[in-house]
Amino acid sequence: MPVYSYSRIGCFENCPRKYKFQYIEKPPIEMVEGIEAYLGTVVHETLETCYKLASLGRPPSEAELLGLYERTWADKFPAEIKVVREGVSADDYFRLGQTALRKFHARYHPFDQETTLGLERNVSFTLDPEEKYSMTGFIDRISRDASGRLRIHDYKTSSTLLTQPEADADAQLALYQMAVETMWPDNPGIELVWHYLQFDVELISHRTPEQLARLRQEYIGKIRRIEAATELGNFPTQESALCNWCEYLSLCPAKGGTAVAAPPPSAPPRLNPRELAAVIDEYLVLDSRKKEAEQRQQELREIITAHAEAGTTTFLSGSGGGWVIVTVNQAMKLPTRSADRRTYEQIREMLQTAGLYQPFSALDMGKIQDALETGALPPDLSARLRPLAHIVPQIVVRVRKPRQER
Numbered sequence: 001m002p003v004y005s006y007s008r009i010g011c012f013e014n015c016p017r018k019y020k021f022q023y024i025e026k027p028p029i030e031m032v033e034g035i036e037a038y039l040g041t042v043v044h045e046t047l048e049t050c051y052k053l054a055s056l057g058r059p060p061s062e063a064e065l066l067g068l069y070e071r072t073w074a075d076k077f078p079a080e081i082k083v084v085r086e087g088v089s090a091d092d093y094f095r096l097g098q099t100a101l102r103k104f105h106a107r108y109h110p111f112d113q114e115t116t117l118g119l120e121r122n123v124s125f126t127l128d129p130e131e132k133y134s135m136t137g138f139i140d141r142i143s144r145d146a147s148g149r150l151r152i153h154d155y156k157t158s159s160t161l162l163t164q165p166e167a168d169a170d171a172q173l174a175l176y177q178m179a180v181e182t183m184w185p186d187n188p189g190i191e192l193v194w195h196y197l198q199f200d201v202e203l204i205s206h207r208t209p210e211q212l213a214r215l216r217q218e219y220i221g222k223i224r225r226i227e228a229a230t231e232l233g234n235f236p237t238q239e240s241a242l243c244n245w246c247e248y249l250s251l252c253p254a255k256g257g258t259a260v261a262a263p264p265p266s267a268p269p270r271l272n273p274r275e276l277a278a279v280i281d282e283y284l285v286l287d288s289r290k291k292e293a294e295q296r297q298q299e300l301r302e303i304i305t306a307h308a309e310a311g312t313t314t315f316l317s318g319s320g321g322g323w324v325i326v327t328v329n330q331a332m333k334l335p336t337r338s339a340d341r342r343t344y345e346q347i348r349e350m351l352q353t354a355g356l357y358q359p360f361s362a363l364d365m366g367k368i369q370d371a372l373e374t375g376a377l378p379p380d381l382s383a384r385l386r387p388l389a390h391i392v393p394q395i396v397v398r399v400r401k402p403r404q405e406r
C-alpha cells in the first residue's frame with residue numbers, strides 16, 4: 001500500500017479520474033505550472049530563507065526580504081506559466097507576494113518570538129497501531145514558544161481567508177499534529193497556526209486527543225475507499241471549477257480527450273539454459289522452504305489466536321521486543337457458487353441489473369465483500385446484498401518486528 005499524503009487523498013476526493021492520471025498512469029505530458037502554485041512556492045522559499053537567516057542571528061531587513069523574493073521569483077520563473085483568471089497577469093501575482101511579505105516582515109521582524117525547530121520539515125506517521133495506513137507531509141515551520149508549547153505553522157498565499165470554524169475543522173495540520181506528537185511527546189501542548197499572508201491574519205486552532213482519534217478513523221476510511229477504487233479500477237471523472245486548473249484537461253474523457261494507456265512493464269532479461277536452470281533450482285528451494293514455514297506459522301497462529309479476545313485488538317509481545325497484533329472481528333461472507341448456487345445466481349443478477357457485472361465478471365466474492373464494506377457500491381445494491389451475506393469471525397494476525405529488524 002502506498003504512503004498517502006493529505007494532497008493525494010484530497011486529489012481523489014476532488015476527482016478520482018485526476019487521481020488515476022496523477023498517481024497511477026502518470027502519462028508523459030508537459031506540465032505547465034499555475035501562477036497561484038508558483039507564487040506559493042516562491043513565498044514559501046523566501047520565508048524559509050528568512051527564518052534560516054534569523055536563526056543565524058541575521059534577521060533580514062524588509063529590503064533584504066523583498067530582494068530575496070524578487071531574485072527567487074526571477075531565477076525560477078518557468079518558460080510557460082498558466083494564468084487562469086481573466087484580467088490579471090503574472091506581474092499582479094508578483095506584487096501580491098511583495099505586499100504579503102511586507103506585512104509579514106512588519107509583524108514578525110526580527111523573527112525571534114519563538115525558537116524554530118524545523119523548516120519545510122518532512123514528517124511521516126501511521127494512523128493505526130498495526131502501521132498499515134501511513135501518511136507523509138511537509139510542515140512549513142515548527143516552533144517552540146516561551147512556554148514550551150509547540151506550534152505547527154502553515155503559510156497561505158490564497159485570496160480566500162479561512163473562517164475560525166473552518167480552521168477548527170481543518171484536517172491537514174491536525175494530521176501533522178499526530179507526527180509532531182511522536183517527534184516531541186514530552187510537550188505541554190500543540191497549537192495549529194495558519195498565516196494568511198495577504199490578510200495579515202494569524203489563525204490558531206487546537207485539537208483534543210478525542211478529535212485526533214476520530215480524524216484517524218476518518219482518514220483510514222478515506223484510504224480504504226481509494227484502495228477499493230484502485231482494486232476495482234473505479235475512477236470516474238468528477239467535473240468542477242477545478243477542471244480549469246487540471247494538468248490533464250487535454251487527456252480527460254469528460255473534456256473530449258483520449259486517455260493514454262500506461263506503458264507496458266519492461267520484460268525480464270532472456271537467460272541461457274544454464275542460467276535458467278539455476279534460477280529454477282533457487283525458486284524450488286525457496287518454494288519448499290516457504291511451504292514448511294507456512295505450515296509451522298499456521299500451527300503457531302492457532303496457538304496465538306487462542307490468547308486473543310473477540311471483538312478487540314490484542315498486543316502480544318515476544319521476548320526480543322517484537323509484537324504480534326491479533327484483531328478478532330466479525331466479517332461478511334458471501335457464498336461461493338459451490339456452497340450456495342441459488343444465492344450466487346441471485347447476486348449475479350443483482351450486479352447485472354446494476355451494470356456492475358463487468359468489474360466483478362469472475363464474480364469474485366472477496367472483491368464484492370471489500371466493496372460492500374468500504375461503501376464502494378451504490379447504496380440500494382448494498383442494501384439488497386447485505387442480507388445474503390453470513391457474518392463470520394475474521395481473525396487478522398500482524399507482526400511488529402523489533403526496531404533493528406525493520
Ligand code: SF4
Pocket residue numbers: 015017018237238239240242243246247248249252253254255
Ligand atoms: S479535467 Fe476535471 S474531470 Fe477531467 S480529470 Fe481533470 S479534474 Fe477530473
